[in-house]
Amino acid sequence: MTLALPIDPEANRLLARDPLALLVGMVLDQQVSMEKAFSSPYVLAQRLGHDLDARELADFDPEALVAIFAEPPALHRFPKAMAARVQEVCRVLVERYDGEAARLWADPDDGRELLGRLTALPGFGRQKAQIFLALLGKRFRVQPPGWREAAGHYGDPEAHRSVADVTDAESLRLVREYKQQMKAAAKASTRGD
Incomplete structure (x- = not known):
């Protein structure tokens, strides 16, 4: 199983085979479309000339990395902020997981432990961590005991709330509708409706 986003097939294949690319896509999944966020690891790999490497990105000259992101x-x-965030995440991977993104989710005792590992990443608040946990569980069969509960409502097997639920064009449409409803509700609550 993998993602079924309407992006370059090679970008989808990279996400399926490269845990770091998948994690970088999730890092970038804010204030841009899912398609943009999850196709950017492929574009980054193309610009670097090879698959992503956490050690290389952790040690990259920050200004040079921003230039690659901004090209x-x-x-x-927000290329400057996101280049820095990707670099911060890669540094955590090097320090705690020997530079291997898959080790982040390789052996947790349960879903709560995995959620804790994810929320410890730079830029991963609880919601982002729960979405990524649901993505790992639903699309990549990373399913430690209690993973659905740890993922909160994103773990619901019938949900259409996030990238974790995109399997085809129809599910993508349903996820977009859900996100639009949530934005409208948030906007209404700030107006006092």
């Missing part, structure tokens, strides 16, 4: 088309609407 048109930019990998994110």
